[in-house]
Structure formats: structure tokens, C-alpha cells
Amino acid sequence: MGIGGFAAYAAGGVFLAWTALLCAFDIRERRLPDALTVPPAVAAAIACVWHPPLAWGLVWPALYLLVGRGIGGGDVKLAVPLGVACAAMGGPFGVVAAIGLSGLLSVAVAVVAGMRAVPHGPSMLGAGWALFPFLCMYSGV
Template identity: 50%
Template sequence: MWGILLLGGAAAVTVWWAGLLVLHDEKRRRLPDHLTLPAALGAALGALLTEPALLLGGLGWAGAYLAGGILGRGIGGGDVKLALSLGVVAAAAGGGAGVFAAAATAGAVTAARGVLARGKAVPHGPSMLVGALSVVVFDTWRGALAPAVGLP
């Protein structure tokens, strides 16, 4: 029973945190350190204590964004820090393919939003959350469905 309560509490905190990120990024076009830095540090520490290889997913997504931010425009420090935490989550759900899928989905969602906004700049953080969530939902769905249809 306590496990379910803890899981529900963790889910509620995660949804609250994601909602704050979306609202802040949509309004101010930046992801604040007080929301991204603790999550990045927590994800990195959690990965190191449980499954260190998961940190590679976070470092991969964050590293790609860091390089993109240095070479181009549009990727900020908040996006890099958010990519670290979401990359760990995506790696836990879907391995390296999950991280790639989350990042690709984030890019596609941002591009679609840009088209719908008629070329105006749109924040990228909400799209990153959609990308990571899609990988987690797909992995959960696949895990629940696999025994029923005989998948490994």
C-alpha cells in the first residue's frame, strides 16, 4: 500500500513540476534554474545510485543541446538542464532509442508549433516534456500489452 501512495505522490509532484515549467516557459520564454537545476541534479544522482548507464541518456541529450546552443541559437541553458533530467527518464523508459525518440519528438512538436504560430518563436521546454512523456507512455503501454500479445 505504501508503494502505491509513494508512486502517486511522486506522480503528483512530477505533474506539478512539469506544469510550472510549461507555464513559466510559455510566459517568459525561459526555464528557470530553480525548476531545472534540482531536477537535473536529482536525475543524475538517482541514475548514479541505481543504474549509472542511464546517465548517458541525460548527458547525450544535454550534450547535443549544449553543442546546438553554442553553434546556433534557440537552445538555452534551461533547455540543456531540462534535457539532462528528461534524458535520464527517457533512457530508463526506452534506452538510447527512447532518448532519441524523445528528442526527435520534441523537435517535431516545436517545429509544428512554429508553423502554427506563423513563424513566431515558440518555447521548446513544453515540447521536451511532451517528447519524454510520449516515450514513458509508450514504454508503459508496451509493457502492459506485451504479455497479452506474446511480445518479449
């Protein structure tokens, strides 16, 4: 395994740890901390400036800002890097698929748990992880 392979595994490990922290915090506190959402959101926004096709990923947070009801500020900030990552892997299709799957996962969890409201962050992250292999195949990565 060359340095590229090691970097990919290291990045995957960092993203997995980030996902676990965000999920645990959102489930326990019902909010996503700025310290874990703002830096990736800023980095993703900067990536959109350098590579404009990634801006398709900003559809996700824009939709959440328009819908508003039931979507917290942490979910909007989390939607920025997740949307941009999905746009990088699958273009507009990847973003729409992630939005739809995250909504379906939240509804499914709420139904199974018998609750009216559930944290949405874990569903967003779960959708991203679930779609990632398929989006990579779609994009040829």
C-alpha cells in the same frame, strides 16, 4: 492500493505540477528558472553515477550543447532529468525518441502559430509525457 501505489500516484502528481510550472514559466517568460531545473538535473546526474546505464540520458543535453543555436541554457538543464528518465524507461531508444518528438512538436507549434521561434521546454516535457507509456511498455515496467 498499497504504499507503492500511493507513492507512484504522488510522484506522478509532483511531476505533473512541475511540468505545469515549467510550461507556464517558459511560455510567459521565454526561459526556464534555475530553481525548477537545477535540482532535478543534479539528482539525475547523481543517479547516472549510481546506475551508469542511465547515462544514456545525458546524450540529450550533450546534443543541445553541441547544436547550441536556438537552445537555451534552461533547455539544456531540463534535458538532463528528462533524458535520464527516458533512458530509465526505454534505454537509448527512449532518449532518441524523446529528442526527435520534442523537435517535431516545437516545429509543429511554430508552424501552427506562425512564429519563427517558440519556447522549447513545453515540447520537451510534452514529448516525455507522450512517450512515457510506450517506454514503460518497451521496458516491461
